[in-house]
Amino acid sequence: MLEALSYEFIQNALIAGLLVSMASGIIGSLIVVNRMVFLAGGIAHTAYGGIGIAVFFGFPIFLGASIFAVFAALIIAFITLNHRNRMDTFIGLMWAVGMALGVVLIDLTPGYNVDLMSYLFGSILAVSHEDILYMGGLLALIVTIMTFWYRDILAVSYDSEYAALRGINVKFFYTLILVLSALTVVVAIKVVGLILVIALLTIPVYVAEKLSNTLYMMMILSAIFSSLFTLLGLWFSYTFNIASGASIILISALSLFIFLLYNRLRLK
């Protein structure tokens, strides 16, 4: 195990795993308390269209996916804020169309085709130095926003009607949360893949929610749990030579199960 740490790609994988875990712990908390899990799922799958565009036109995948995901987040924000009763239909539609667009564009790309599976289930061992810089930048952005606008975001998440009454721009902060979710989803795709993104954004968060009295406590705990699950998952993946994304999710789910069992027994 120790000699593995000397490989650069393993080091990169560990750093990327930690950065993404912290980002998804913080943003996952916001997604869960705002009941946006389905929305985040929609963004993740729509982002695949962005991956297709990036591959087809030959520009960086992160850039393509991010721009496309942010665009999807803006549309979803607009729909949820203005046509709430039609929200599920439109998100389901974007979900499917984004995926279809990605598949078609990757098919049309001449020459060697990137492996579809690596985006569906993650490819953390293929993380580059630039990817890590991008992830670090995103985490810094999230921490900065949460530090300075914590009270506004808390008020909008807890009681948006009251927040609006006190003059907070609820639509702006709601959209901001969705845009940050979109950016986080894109980097999480690298680690666990877009199909498993939702699990990374919700399982550690759910455990943290039960143990927290405050939103920032929940964010910190989620980030810690998420990091632990990711490191354990990577270790399993390396030791038993199995897919990293799926191991991370299974480790998380197993931990959640043990946590719920422990909680049940303790209450008895």
Place this chain on the structure above:
Amino acid sequence: MPIIQIKNLSFAYDKQKILEDINLDIEENDFLAIIGPNGGGKSTLLKLILGINPVQQGSIKTFGEKPQKNLSKIGYVPQNTNVNTDFPIKVIEVVLMGHIGTKQPLFGYAKEEILCAMGALAQVGMEEFAQKKIGDLSGGQRQRVMIARALCAHPKILILDEPTSSVDIDGQKKIYKLLELLNKTITIIVVSHDISVVLEYANKIIHINKQLIYHHLTDKEKSKLNDNGHFCEVELFNILKKESLC
């Protein structure tokens, strides 16, 4: 001058009239109860006073100006406080939300803000719960926390939408006793179904069902009503209607 002045106010969603030609003056230190059937326009009227809904016809003036200008002088306690009880938030943090819209430190909470929030909690008798998670409280306790949040902004008017709809009898009494105490310095407007409770504390009652029936209760009438022990909505409406005829 009345602190809230409503003149010839009408309001419609799409083409359906919700409020028609409402005229109402609310004086300082009034305790106004708004009753009426569901869908009769009570909440719409509150939303107009709070500046959430735009005025379509007629006028509303709070403190002699447009409602949007004086939002900071009005405290609002929303109807249902039993939603989102899983939310990880402490009682004190909920109360601190009352400071939104005033000058705040770059991040975190200022010492004065926390002192003020604790003061508001003390006013509603909830200071020992400050560090508890909001979801761990009972419906009545949560309602008092929401009142504390509204008080945090030092309002001149306190508006409550069905404050006791999900509170047990004991909790209801406590909330109305609290409102009675607050009424010494603050004007109170409360939308309620609990007519018998409201009558004990309110000095003005209006009944809204598209149109408004206004009634100023004298002590004699109050005691007459209370002698019955209980009375139903119909009886009360009959009294109110009689009054509006003369």
